[in-house]
Amino acid sequence: xxxxxxxxxxxxxxxxxxxxxxxxxxxxxxxxxxxxxxxxxxxxxxxxxxxxxxxxxxxxxxxxxxxxxxxxxxxxxxxxxxxxxxxxxxxxxxxxxxxxxxxxxxxxxxxxxxxxxxxxxxxxxxxxxxxxxxxxxxxxxxxxxxxxxxxxxxxxxxxxxxxxxxxxxxxxxxxxxxxxxxxxxxxxxxxxxxxxxxxxxxxxxxxxxxxxxxxxxxxxxxxxxxxxxxxxxxxxxxxxxxxxxxxxxxxxxxxxxxxxxxxxxxxxxxxxxxxxxxxxxxxxxxxxxxxxxxxxxxxxxxxx
Amino acid sequence: xxxxxxxxxxxxxxxxxxxxxxxxxxxxxxxxxxxxxxxxxxxxxxxxxxxxxxxxxxxxxxxxxxxxxxxxxxxxxxxxxxxxxxxxxxxxxxxxxxxxxxxxxxxxxxxxxxxx
Numbered sequence: 001x002x003x004x005x006x007x008x009x010x011x012x013x014x015x016x017x018x019x020x021x022x023x024x025x026x027x028x029x030x031x032x033x034x035x036x037x038x039x040x041x042x043x044x045x046x047x048x049x050x051x052x053x054x055x056x057x058x059x060x061x062x063x064x065x066x067x068x069x070x071x072x073x074x075x076x077x078x079x080x081x082x083x084x085x086x087x088x089x090x091x092x093x094x095x096x097x098x099x100x101x102x103x104x105x106x107x108x109x110x111x112x113x114x115x116x117x118x119x120x121x122x123x124x125x126x127x128x129x130x131x132x133x134x135x136x137x138x139x140x141x142x143x144x145x146x147x148x149x150x151x152x153x154x155x156x157x158x159x160x161x162x163x164x165x166x167x168x169x170x171x172x173x174x175x176x177x178x179x180x181x182x183x184x185x186x187x188x189x190x191x192x193x194x195x196x197x198x199x200x201x202x203x204x205x206x207x208x209x210x211x212x213x214x215x216x217x218x219x220x221x222x223x224x225x226x227x228x229x230x231x232x233x234x235x236x237x238x239x240x241x242x243x244x245x246x247x248x249x250x251x252x253x254x255x256x257x258x259x260x261x262x263x264x265x266x267x268x269x270x271x272x273x274x275x276x277x278x279x280x281x282x283x284x285x286x287x288x289x290x291x292x293x294x295x296x297x298x299x300x301x302x303x304x
Numbered sequence: 305x306x307x308x309x310x311x312x313x314x315x316x317x318x319x320x321x322x323x324x325x326x327x328x329x330x331x332x333x334x335x336x337x338x339x340x341x342x343x344x345x346x347x348x349x350x351x352x353x354x355x356x357x358x359x360x361x362x363x364x365x366x367x368x369x370x371x372x373x374x375x376x377x378x379x380x381x382x383x384x385x386x387x388x389x390x391x392x393x394x395x396x397x398x399x400x401x402x403x404x405x406x407x408x409x410x411x412x413x414x415x416x417x418x419x420x
Contacts, residue, residue: 178357178359181359185362186365186366189366199368203368206366207342266359267337267355267357267360268337268339270337270340272339272340272342272343273339275339275343276342
């Protein structure tokens with residue numbers, strides 16, 4: 001089921017209908033109708049007599065009347081009497097079914113006292129769905145209230161009492177081969193997703209960790225990715241056992257690379273990895289000694 | 305434009321992710337440097353490349369790309385297909401060269417991912 005179909009089960013007709021209603025009486029003429037439609041830029045309207053809905057009349061009826069030279073005919077003789085109504089507390093999914101069954105363009109909406117309270121067109125439905133989509137999108141992408149959106153993690157930090165809480169996830173990375181490179185980053189990403197970390201932060205952590213993992217796999221004899229998860233941030237470290245970077249400052253330059261051919265053939269080694277990591281993380285630190293090894297530390301704040 | 309429309313219009317061979325072709329290609333990016341794609345592609349971007357190894361799936365997955373098109377009729381490796389199916393990433397193959405394919409995608413209304 002698509003997201004939009006799902007939402008059709010959550011939204012009521014009353015939420016999306018338009019409540020500005022123009023009506024016409026059955027004893028008015030088609031000429032009156034033409035003015036009403038023109039002045040209010042609408043293409044049809046309910047016909048109401050003594051507060052009661054008795055029919056619907058539309059632009060199509062007006063055109064027919066014009067063609068037959070019946071512009072002064074009464075609305076009651078030209079309107080459609082069989083009216084399909086909706087109720088304001090009905091779900092959209094029901095009215096969508098009605099839309100495809102009856103093919104009318106607009107449906108009067110009644111409350112349970114049979115009083116006319118609104119009009120629903122396909123346009124209203126589309127607009128309503130778009131608005132709802134926009135709200136949901138803002139909620140998932142918003143960084144401001146990220147704390148509210150990490151239910152699993154917030155719960156953990158709430159339930160477990162300690163002066164400081166943090167926990168670690170560790171992944172081992174094989175060196176000198178790109179065969180399974182990317183596994184650690186994708187497992188970390190999935191774990192964080194389960195903990196409730198939301199899309200924008202998750203993407204930043206995923207990309208930066210992936211680049212770090214590619215470096216471990218390309219240049220070292222192997223190492224580990226260590227993620228320390230705290231209440232407000234996560235620190236990802238890539239630690240290896242050598243051979244170390246002789247000139248760290250140079251390694252940080254965009255475009256500088258010592259990648260061997262087999263790495264370049266796979267599309268890596270363009271000298272952009274560390275640049276990407278710096279861009280994705282909030283803080284980054286790289287220390288290295290030859291031949292002991294390298295430690296890369298990246299910090300990501302959950303609210304940034 | 306939806307991936308399924310592109311498949312129809314350009315006769316792409318769908319190798320994986322046939323269940324995800326209702327995704328919208330919100331922009332396009334062509335590059336054979338994976339870090340470049342990681343840096344410059346956006347969520348929903350359609351990626352054109354000649355790489356066929358499984359690392360392209362990881363890149364697509366980390367950046368939430370809409371799909372990957374391999375050019376010059378290059379067939380994805382077996383590991384690539386397995387991983388792409390697992391991650392739900394559509395991998396499609398075009399017989400055209402990157403230049404020709406991108407030209408046509410542009411003409412069909414797809415624009416480059418915003419440089420940033």
